[in-house]
Amino acid sequence: MNMTAMFEGGSRRATPIRDLGLTIQGTALEPILETFEREITAAGITRIRPRFYLSTEWGVPYESIAIAIPFYLARPELTMLQAEQACHVEGSGPKDILKYLRHEMGHVINYAYKLYETKEWLERFGSMEKPYEDEYRPRPFSREFVHHLPGWYAQKHPDEDWAETFAIWMTPGLDWRKEFAKWPGAHRKLEYCARIMTELVDREPLITKAEFDEDVAGLSISLEQFYKGVVGTSNERPAELEQLLRNIFTEAEPSNVRLAASDLIRRIQHDLPASVYQWTGHLPERTRWLLEFLAERADAMELTYGVEQEPRLTIAVTSLVTALAMNWLQSGQYVP
């Protein structure tokens, strides 16, 4: 039984999230947070201890030292539901969760010491006033930014640029001087981070309050409502895509065993959105929508393929979707 069916079968799907009894205590998150606390100490940060709580997504409420962790990481079945519904889990295992925690710690340090008000910080990262756009358009492989979280996340906003830089600096065992030797812009930001962190060692933070914005204990929405908003939609249904899809599938050699093209497209739906996001910054929910659209069109055109062509066609569809994602980033359209 898949996770959607499991939740649809039970009443939990309609239960307010606050009534699911979610806590950090006693879960697999606890030992990870203990590891993280040790990392903080090892990084020389002794004046600040962030507070952790469960919320809808990763984040640090502005001017606070609280780190919000997505509630779906508190239980394995919720993590699986997230993977199925959103095609993207931010924190796919202990290692990945630590990457997110280091990033969030960057926000904590930024707010605690109001670094964003200082001249040096502003010169390197820019103004916090810059609009915060969910659909940012990164330039993949830009040497001005570090790369840490998927989607060239440092390019989203000055605050994220700093948080990503800080996360790299904080990563145990990472030789960032060597790793970013050929990324001069990113390297300069890392040098600044390393210096400022030495200066802050004995300084008391200006902000110490922990604000729990959207605490899981107060979430009145249900899982059903939570995932309704995740479904990516677009008004754009470019007719050209049908032709591209037909080219891919009708070039396939004749075969005795033929399968529906839509099945192949839907099979890659599980892994492709996160992967495309990692390298392009094209949002996972958009890729999922795109694949669903392609699958629908493939059915309408009754496209099929020979079973022995599957590896080649999987690569073909993946490349097509990646190219479309890049178009979207550059022009806001899949087929400009």
Ligand SMILES: [Zn+2]
């Ligand atoms: Zn962030």
